[in-house]
Amino acid sequence: MSSAQAVGPQALPDLQTQVEQIIAEARRQGASACEVAVSMEQGLSTTVRQGEVETVEFNRDQGFGITLYVGQRKGSASTSASGDEAIRETVAAALAIAKHASEDDCAGLADAALMARDMPDMDLFHPWAISPEQAVERALACEAAAFATDTRISNADGTSLSTHQGCRVYGNSHGFIGGYASTRHSLSCVMIAEGEGQMQRDYWYDVSRQGELLADPARIGRLAAERSVARLGARPVPTCEVPVLFAPELATGLFGHFLAAISGGNLYRHSSFLEGALGQRLFPEWLSLDERPHIPRAMGSATFDGDGLATYAKPFVDGGELVSYILGTYSGRKLGLPSTANSGGVHNLFVSHGDEDQQALLRRMGRGLLVTELMGQGLNLVTGDYSRGAAGFWVENGEIQFPVQEVTIAGNLRDMFRQIVAVGSDLELRGNIRTGSVLIERMTVAGS
Amino acid sequence: MNDILGRVGGHLLSPGNLTIEQLPAILGELVGPGIDAADLYFQSQVSESWVLEDGIVKEGSFNLDQGVGVRAQSGEKTGFAYSNAIHAEALGQAARAARSIARAGQQGKVQAFASPVVTALYAQDNPLEVLERAEKVELLKRIDRATRALDPRIKQVTVSLAGVWDQVLVAASDGSLGADIRPLVRFNVGVIVEHNGRRERGGHGGGGRTDYRYFLERDGNGEERAMGYAREALRQALVNLEAMPAPAGTLPVVMGAGWSGVLLHEAVGHGLEGDFNRKGSSAYSGRIGQQVASSLCTIVDDGTLAGRRGSLSLDDEGTPTQCTTLIENGVLKGYMQDKLNARLMGVAPTGNGRRESYSHLPMPRMTNTYMLAGESDPEEIIRSVKKGIYCANLGGGQVDITSGKFVFSTSEAYLIEDGRITAPVKGATLIGNGPEAMSKVSMVGNDLALDSGVGTCGKDGQSVPVGVGQPTLKIDAITVGGTGA
Numbered sequence: 009m010s011s012a013q014a015v016g017p018q019a020l021p022d023l024q025t026q027v028e029q030i031i032a033e034a035r036r037q038g039a040s041a042c043e044v045a046v047s048m049e050q051g052l053s054t055t056v057r058q059g060e061v062e063t064v065e066f067n068r069d070q071g072f073g074i075t076l077y078v079g080q081r082k083g084s085a086s087t088s089a090s091g092d093e094a095i096r097e098t099v100a101a102a103l104a105i106a107k108h109a110s111e112d113d114c115a116g117l118a119d120a121a122l123m124a125r126d127m128p129d130m131d132l133f134h135p136w137a138i139s140p141e142q143a144v145e146r147a148l149a150c151e152a153a154a155f156a157t158d159t160r161i162s163n164a165d166g167t168s169l170s171t172h173q174g175c176r177v178y179g180n181s182h183g184f185i186g187g188y189a190s191t192r193h194s195l196s197c198v199m200i201a202e203g204e205g206q207m208q209r210d211y212w213y214d215v216s217r218q219g220e221l222l223a224d225p226a227r228i229g230r231l232a233a234e235r236s237v238a239r240l241g242a243r244p245v246p247t248c249e250v251p252v253l254f255a256p257e258l259a260t261g262l263f264g265h266f267l268a269a270i271s272g273g274n275l276y277r278h279s280s281f282l283e284g285a286l287g288q289r290l291f292p293e294w295l296s297l298d299e300r301p302h303i304p305r306a307m308g309s310a311t312f313d314g315d316g317l318a319t320y321a322k323p324f325v326d327g328g329e330l331v332s333y334i335l336g337t338y339s340g341r342k343l344g345l346p347s348t349a350n351s352g353g354v355h356n357l358f359v360s361h362g363d364e365d366q367q368a369l370l371r372r373m374g375r376g377l378l379v380t381e382l383m384g385q386g387l388n389l390v391t392g393d394y395s396r397g398a399a400g401f402w403v404e405n406g407e408i409q410f411p412v413q414e415v416t417i418a419g420n421l422r423d424m425f426r427q428i429v430a431v432g433s434d435l436e437l438r439g440n441i442r443t444g445s446v447l448i449e450r451m452t453v454a455g456s
Numbered sequence: 457m458n459d460i461l462g463r464v465g466g467h468l469l470s471p472g473n474l475t476i477e478q479l480p481a482i483l484g485e486l487v488g489p490g491i492d493a494a495d496l497y498f499q500s501q502v503s504e505s506w507v508l509e510d511g512i513v514k515e516g517s518f519n520l521d522q523g524v525g526v527r528a529q530s531g532e533k534t535g536f537a538y539s540n541a542i543h544a545e546a547l548g549q550a551a552r553a554a555r556s557i558a559r560a561g562q563q564g565k566v567q568a569f570a571s572p573v574v575t576a577l578y579a580q581d582n583p584l585e586v587l588e589r590a591e592k593v594e595l596l597k598r599i600d601r602a603t604r605a606l607d608p609r610i611k612q613v614t615v616s617l618a619g620v621w622d623q624v625l626v627a628a629s630d631g632s633l634g635a636d637i638r639p640l641v642r643f644n645v646g647v648i649v650e651h652n653g654r655r656e657r658g659g660h661g662g663g664g665r666t667d668y669r670y671f672l673e674r675d676g677n678g679e680e681r682a683m684g685y686a687r688e689a690l691r692q693a694l695v696n697l698e699a700m701p702a703p704a705g706t707l708p709v710v711m712g713a714g715w716s717g718v719l720l721h722e723a724v725g726h727g728l729e730g731d732f733n734r735k736g737s738s739a740y741s742g743r744i745g746q747q748v749a750s751s752l753c754t755i756v757d758d759g760t761l762a763g764r765r766g767s768l769s770l771d772d773e774g775t776p777t778q779c780t781t782l783i784e785n786g787v788l789k790g791y792m793q794d795k796l797n798a799r800l801m802g803v804a805p806t807g808n809g810r811r812e813s814y815s816h817l818p819m820p821r822m823t824n825t826y827m828l829a830g831e832s833d834p835e836e837i838i839r840s841v842k843k844g845i846y847c848a849n850l851g852g853g854q855v856d857i858t859s860g861k862f863v864f865s866t867s868e869a870y871l872i873e874d875g876r877i878t879a880p881v882k883g884a885t886l887i888g889n890g891p892e893a894m895s896k897v898s899m900v901g902n903d904l905a906l907d908s909g910v911g912t913c914g915k916d917g918q919s920v921p922v923g924v925g926q927p928t929l930k931i932d933a934i935t936v937g938g939t940g941a
Contacts, residue, residue: 057735063817066537066553071521084517088540094520101518105504108589110512140556165737165858200737200858207739209858242859244935247705277509278612278648279657384863385852386885386937390648390657395702395937397854397863397887414861416885416937418704452939454704 015050015173017189027179033099034076041117042076043180051172056147057164064140076102081109114341123184124318127311131304132190136171136219143169146225153229154199158237165198184316193219197229201236210235215438217305242411244455251376252451256436259446272339281392289328290425297325301355308440314352359443361431366445369432371406392421415455464623464635468498472543479627483566486551487629490530490558495628497525499814505618508596525814526550533557538815567631572776574769577762583639583667584619603686612648632774643671645686649693658693660685662908664765692868695880702884702938708844710930714905717924722853722862723890728782729820730797732857739860743788749894751786759823765909766824766923777807794820812918826925830900834928837899839875846870846877860890885937901928
C-alpha cells in the first residue's frame with residue numbers, strides 16, 4: 009500500500025532500472041556473476057458467506073531476490089524492503105553466504121549465447137476494473153445461485169472473488185533482462201449439503217487471465233451445489249481391484265507426479281523412480297505430452313525460463329516414450345545434458361486425448377470407481393508407490409450407482425501410467441496441465 | 457514484557473518515525489463509525505537456510521521480510537490491508553482500505569492499552585547469530601561425512617539447517633498491546649539408500665523455538681542431536697528397503713508415540729477450530745458436552761510449552777496462549793478460538809489466533825496438540841492385536857472437516873501378527889472419519905511423547921509451525937490403503 013505506481017506494464021521500465029542497480033551493486037561488492045528478479049503485485053480478494061460480506065482483503069507486495077556467484081560459489085538473498093540501503097544489505101547478505109558455500113562445478117549462470125532474444129507478447133495482462141462492491145455483488149450472485157439449486161444446500165463455506173495483477177523483471181550479469189506483466193482472476197464457491205444423516209462439502213471455481221471470461225457466477229454456484237448434494241449418502245465400498253476413472257481436475261495431478269519424476273532436480277538426487285528412464289516406453293503408444301509455452305493468455309505461458317533461456321515447444325512423451333527430461337541449467341549440468349529451458353518448471357502441458365467424453369469413458373469402464381476427490385500426500389517418488397484417500401462414485405454397467413467415500417486407491421505410478429486405457433475429451437482448462445478424464449485399467453481400492 | 461515491548465517497538469517503529477504512543481490515535485481513526493474492532497500487526501522477520509547435498513554446501517539463502525497488517529472488523533465482516541513500508545502515510549492508506557467494509561452504525565471505542573503478563577517461553581536472542589557462518593557450514597559437512605560413514609548402501613545425503621527470528625508487535629482497539637520475539641530453528645537429514653536394485657528414502661529432523669546450539673547438544677542416547685536425526689533417517693530408509701506391500705482393507709491399527717499425533721491434528725484438531733464451528737461447517741459443530749471419542753481420550757492444545765515449535769508466549773492477536781482442554785475423557789469440552797470467533801460465539805479467546813505473517817489475516821489455529829497418557833503398557837497394546845498394522849512414523853495428513861474424513865500416510869509401518877511386530881510394510885494412506893475413529897480408540901499407552909519439532913500446518917493457504925504428540929494407542933478398525941492382501 010505504499011504510494012508506489014500502479015502495477016502493470018508501465019512499471020516495467022522502473023523495475024528494469026532496479027534490476028540494473030542491484031546487478032551493479034553486486035558487481036561493486038565483488039560478485040563475479042549474478043541474477044536478479046524484482047516483482048510487484050497488487051490485488052483484491054472478497055469473500056461472502058450466507059448472503060453477507062465476510063472479508064475484503066487488499067494485497068500489495070513488492071520484493072526482490074538475488075543469486076550471486078563468487079567463482080563457483082553461490083549465495084542467495086531476498087527482501088520485501090526497498091531502497092538503496094535494502095539493496096546494499098541484501099547483496100551483502102548473499103555475498104557473505106557465497107563466501108562460505110562450497111565450490112560447485114555446476115554452479116553459475118546459463119551460457120550467455122543461450123539467453124532469450126525474441127520476447128513475443130503473450131497477452132497475459134488484462135486488469136479487471138472491478139470495485140470491491142462489484143466483486144461482492146458477483147460473489148453474492150454466485151452463492152445465491154448455489155442456495156437456489158437444491159433445498160439440501162444447508163450452509164455455505166465461503167464464495168470468493170479475487171483479482172490480481174503483477175509484474176516481474178529478471179536480469180543477469182550476461183546483460184539479459186526481460187519482464188512481463190500478468191493478471192489472474194478467480195471465482196470460487198464452497199457449499200455444504202445436508203441429508204441422509206450426513207453433511208458434505210464440495211466446491212467449484214474458475215480462473216482466467218481475463219475477468220470477463222470467467223464462467224458465469226450462477227454456473228459456478230450451481231456446480232458447487234450439485235457436487236455437494238451428489239455426495240450425500242456416500243459410503244465405502246468393499247476392498248477390491250477395479251478400473252479407476254480420474255476426473256479431469258484430478259487427472260492433472262497424475263501428470264503433475266509424472267513431471268516431478270522426470271524433473272532434473274529429482275533425477276540427479278536419485279530421488280525419482282524414473283531415473284534412467286529416458287527412451288523407455290512408459291505410456292501407451294497413442295499418448296503424448298507436449299509443452300507449448302507461448303499460448304496467448306494461457307495460465308502457464310512464459311517466453312523465458314528462470315535462467316533467462318528462451319522457452320520452446322517440445323514433447324516430453326512421444327508415442328508413449330519418454331523423449332526428454334525436464335531440465336534447467338543446473339540440473340542439466342549435473343546430468344551432463346543441455347537445459348531444456350525448464351528452470352522453474354513446465355509451461356502449459358498438453359496431454360493427447362481421444363474423443364470420448366466422461367459418459368463414454370464410464371461406459372467403457374463398466375464397473376469401477378470414478379474418483380472426484382483425492383486426499384493426503386501418499387506418494388513416494390523414489391519408488392513410485394501411490395496410495396491416497398479418495399471419494400467419488402461407484403459405477404456399474406457404465407452408470408453411476410451411489411457416492412463413495414472413506415476409501416483409498418493404491419498402485420504404483422509406473423504401472424498406472426502403462427495402464428492408462430483412455431484420456432477423455434472433457435478437458436480441464438483452468439491450469440498449467442490440460443488433460444481430460446483418465447481411465448486406468450486396474451487399481452486397489454481399499455474400503456470396508 | 458515491557459522490556460520486550462520497548463525493544464520490539466523501537467526496532468519496528470523507530471525507522472518510520474513512529475512510537476507506541478501514536479498507535480492509539482491511529483487505531484482511533486480506524487475505529488470510526490461502524491467498526492467494532494481493529495488491530496495493527498507489525499512484523500520484522502529474518503530467516504536463513506543452508507543446504508548440503510552431494511557432499512557440498514551448495515546453497516544458502518537469507519530473507520528479510522517486514523511490514524504491517526491493518527484489520528478492521530464490523531460484525532462478521534473483516535477488512536484487511538497491509539504495507540511493506542512502516543510509516544504513518546502507509547499506515548493511513550492501509551487503514552482507509554481496511555475500514556472500507558464499515559456499515560453505518562455505532563461508533564467503536566479504543567480501550568486504553570494494557571499489556572498482559574506473559575511467561576517467556578523462549579530466549580530473545582537472534583538464533584541465527586549463535587554460530588558463525590563457517591561453523592554452520594562445518595556442522596552440515598560433519599554430519600554428512602559421519603552419515604555416509606554409517607552404511608555403504610547410502611547413495612545420497614541431504615542435510616539442511618534453517619532459522620527464523622521473528623519480531624512482532626500487536627496493538628488492538630480492545631486495549632491489547634503486546635510484543636514477542638520468536639526464534640525458530642530446524643535441522644533435517646534425508647537419506648537415499650540402494651541395495652539389490654531397490655531404492656528407498658528416509659528422513660528425520662527436529663527443532664523448536666531455540667537456537668542452533670540445540671543441535672549440538674546430546675540427545676537421550678548421549679549422541680549429538682543432529683547426528684541422532686541422521687541415524688534415525690538412515691534407520692527408516694533401511695527398514696523401508698525391506699518393506700513389502702501394505703495390506704488393503706479395514707484393520708486394527710496401533711499408532712506409535714510422538715509424531716503419530718498427526719492423527720489427532722487431523723482427526724480432531726482442525727474440526728475443533730472456532731471458525732468452522734461458528735459457521736457450523738465442522739463434523740464437531742454443536743457437539744460440546746457430547747461424547748465424541750472413547751472415554752480413554754483426553755486431548756489438549758497447549759501453546760505454553762517452553763521452547764516447543766508450536767508454542768507462543770502471545771498469539772498473533774496479543775492474547776496469551778494457554779492449555780485448552782479440547783476433549784476430556786471422550787467428552788467435547790471446547791474449541792480453539794481467536795478473538796473474532798470467540799466474540800461471535802460468546803466465549804473467551806483461547807490464544808489460538810495465529811497468522812502466517814503481517815500480510816495474512818489471523819484465524820483459529822492449533823499450537824501443540826496432544827493426547828494425555830493412558831495406563832496401558834505399549835507392549836501390551838501390541839500383544840492385544842491378532843492381525844493389524846503398527847504405524848511407527850507418519851508423513852503428512854489432511855482432513856475434510858465437514859464430512860469428518862481424514863487421512864494420514866505412513867512412512868514407517870509394520871505388520872502385527874499374533875501380538876508381535878513382524879515385517880515392515882510400504883508407505884500407505886490410512887483413511888477414517890474423525891469422531892468414528894476416535895470412538896474406536898480402545899487402548900492408550902503410558903508413554904506420551906511429543907514430536908521432534910518439524911511440523912507445519914496449512915490452512916486456507918497459510919502455513920504456521922505446530923507441534924503434535926500422543927502416547928501409543930490402538931484404533932480397533934481403520935481403512936488401510938495398501939495394495940497387498
